[in-house]
Amino acid sequence: MTITHPSPSSPSSSGAKACEAVANTMIGHFVTRLEVEAHRAGGTLTVAAIRALAERFMADEAARFAPVLRRSWDACTKMREARQWESARHNPFDRILIKPFAHLFPPRQGDDGVSGVLSRRMLPGFHMAVDKMIGPALFEQCQRKSQAILDRHRADDGTDWAQVHADRETLALCFDVLVVVAHSFANFDRRRDWFVTLVNSHLGPAEAGAIDAHWQLTEHGFAEMMRALFADLKALLAGDAAALRKRYGEHTVEALEGFFRRLDA
Template structure:
């Protein structure tokens, strides 16, 4: 199924939320009017309507809280859609896709899930750039962009799930994960460094009352991020055929050493 363009998805989300709010308010008022009319023999006088208006006004704080939460949800959704709408390098998207489920988001039940704020993305990409170096990261960008062009053939929007299933793309992702993992041989020093880089380059919050306004990357959150980010590499290390394919591109790779690094990141 072709994914819905971000602009169209944003309109649909706003429309659905507005409809739900309108229906909730109309239903509440209608039910209350029916209830009061039944008490008054089926009709309401001006005095009764005025009294109901006073009652409705007293419920304004409750409605305000509902609308405020709706606006906060809308702001969060727009931030998420903005990420998908911006033309970012394919490599960056594929890296974030590994831990996207950890990003803070409100579920259908209204409960916030996730441990990582999108505010960390600028620092995350800077850390990758510093670990890989400009030439290596540029090579990953070029390879991923070429793969997207080959697979999608100009079709938009890009189907990232389809891209992710491509064998060549999987090799690119594994090569990048291998490069990242090898920087965590001294895990304590690299963890402190990664956290400092990320927290000193956090994007500003959507607004001062945003749920992640005071968020910062912590060691446990980074641990979860790295486990997801490097999950493909962990599977390759555990599989003989996958490891052989990786080792052909990285003849100096030490399987036991890499397995130890990944184990320490768990």
């Protein structure tokens, strides 16, 4: 039996095909071992003999296959991260939510990036953190509402994103999400550390030679992002706290005030 080992550069080593290649290789080697042992035993093997052979096979081959398994795991991880990255770019609510701090990304043609304090590689972890803070039900509701807003501003030549971001429902939707996020920062330091760790452990893949290849979210970057994200809500709190109090209640106003005090400390 001829066995082909997957290599990092072969097509079978990317994504799901990498896992399939490893499985086929392991099974192929084991079948070959079965054939050899069956031949030695006169053509048949008992159940006990097969079980013992399988245990010896796993023990003998564990070290040999460790690099192959690692390459497969890395390939699957990269594919998962790439899909998260694409999701962050194309889901309307995700795009709406990052608009207030998009200028903190590095410059890119056709984009809002300017400063480079943040990296677009943070988006998978950012959206994961928001999902966890607001809960899946509200997250899905926001996705549906965002899609409805998007549909209203869709034209033959594409989506008018300027109109999407200027839509009053877009602003209201963002405020509804941000007040929930602010409440989750009751223990500010603990939540900030959790947020930073989550983002840094789910960074999107870096392009070869990219300036953000070694980027990590820091406390400074977190503060800059949150100030930009909450800028409109903070302005409303300063200019018309009564409106916020009427919509969200006194408890939320107090939570926002506490959040901004810690953020600006």
